[in-house]
Amino acid sequence: MIRRLIASGLLAASVLASAPAASQVLMTKEQILFYTSEWKGEGFPDGRPKVSDDLIRRALPMSLEEAWGTLRSLGYNNQFESHWQAIHPDRPMVGRALTAQYMPNRPDMKAALSARANQLRGWDDKSNIWPIQELQNGDIYVADGYGKIVDGTLIGDVLGTSIYAKSKNGFVFDGSVRDVQGLSAIEGLNGLFREADPSAIKEMQMVRINGPVRIGRATVLPGDIVLAKYGGVVFIPAHLAQIVITQAEFIQLREVWGKESIRTGEFGPADIDTAWSPKVKAAFLKWVNDNPSRVPMSKAEFEDVRKRNNF
């Protein structure tokens, strides 16, 4: 019996050794593709959707409410979270999510995960460094630190510097940071966290990079577009980024033109603050056509969004 158990143990060990393509420490490319299968565009080598740099740039001015509203209308009701502090509360931040799951530590889990991390990437057992090593330019490091504050500080100024060096961007932590003064001195870095605390991280284990993570009320997948501003954050599924962003741009264009036409007296508030008449619509479309520099979208995108809105 014991010999049989040992044999099955050895068998299991050899299966593990020959299958680094499992979900421990790092989700595999296949697993990331499984969860983000609706994304049909370009991807990173790790499998994460790579929404275009152009769209990410255009996501920045979008209002949280517009993004939230479009997502709700598409049946995505769990993509927003608030109650944050920020390194620079006055600066919006946008990028692609790289996710990490933290859990309360267990020595048995820690041993297994550290061995796997070493085998996969040659990392040592400081697991809060692992996700940072995987960051790409433009990424936002999104971590579920389960709201732990005391002994729950995922980074201080050294790891903050390293996040910025890798991503030229920032982070969203459902957890804490230490040394906000030092973090605020890192030119260009921004980040959301729950509270700051002087303690150092303790009794926490990073278990998985690029798995689905829960950030408060929201579920985040790797490659989601993260947009943070005014104390809130919205996580836009990669395959919806274009719809959400062009919809916000469309609403914005209508508002800009509506106000302008009221100021110039072309139309009155009674024409604009209602469902637009064919005459108003036509005037708007003409203005769009005549002012390409004020339209962030391509012509094809504008045609799509116009149709989507029955215009």
Next chain:
Amino acid sequence: MKKHLMMAALLGAGLLASAPAGAQVMMSPQEVTFYTADWKGERFPDGRPKVSDDLVKRARNISLEEAWGTLRGLGYHNQFEADWQAIRPDQWFAGRALTAQYMPARPDMAKPLMDRARAMKKAGAPNIWPINELQNGDIYVADGYGKIIDGTLIGDILGNSIYARSKNGFVFDGGVRDVQGLSQIEGMNGLFRKADPSFIQEMQMVEINQPVRIGRATVLPGDIVVAKFGGVVFIPAHLAALVITQSEFIALKDGFSHEVVRTGEFGPADMDVDVWAPKVKAAFIKWVEAHPDRMPMTKAQFQDVLKRNKF
């Protein structure tokens, strides 16, 4: 380019179809073994450690404080959680953990998970999948991230089905509905955060038998769950024998101490010290031999525990 992407997508789909051993919906036995590698004994077909029925039965009687203390002594600081309501607060229960992770729902995640579940022949809604995996003696441990309203993981119908499968109960970091109905299921018990009349909405079960966080604790599949007096301790399977025998040993010592102080054989000054005098130790061992009915351990286990405690 597009054709290339489509081929890659088809290839991806092929890979997924041929690799049901991924982490989605349910951890594979290899993955469960990865996290619980310290357990060298018998396992369930799903990979979970199977601590003996005898130990599970004895676990019901150990004190939470003693289990907690032994675990702390071994470096396991995150195995306890409090703040519960119970179906039957006055009754204790113990069993082997089957774990489930819930997250806020996303339509893009829901679809591949449903497809995968159907490919694995899992019927019904996602909150039924874990229940269908329960074995006799299991406790269904679910991270419902403390959601109460629209966060009720079961009502009386699923409660009946949990009891039919497990003859045991549940520990939910979340809500339940119809406590009156649940309390009428003879033999069942369960811990939950709060009850609410609403039914489950906007929640997705993402994975069975992965590591889950229950408040301050991390739970692995096969852990021994002991619930009583408003608290619960999750004992790693490979430490179950040690933690349980240690608790039994302390209970025996306490029983002996109370008796000899009452009879006057020894005074409190003899008993309430860190290390007993050789004379007291000898009397204890003699007392143990005279009370086989009070001895839950085998002789070999008792010898082990004596050595561990330098007796």
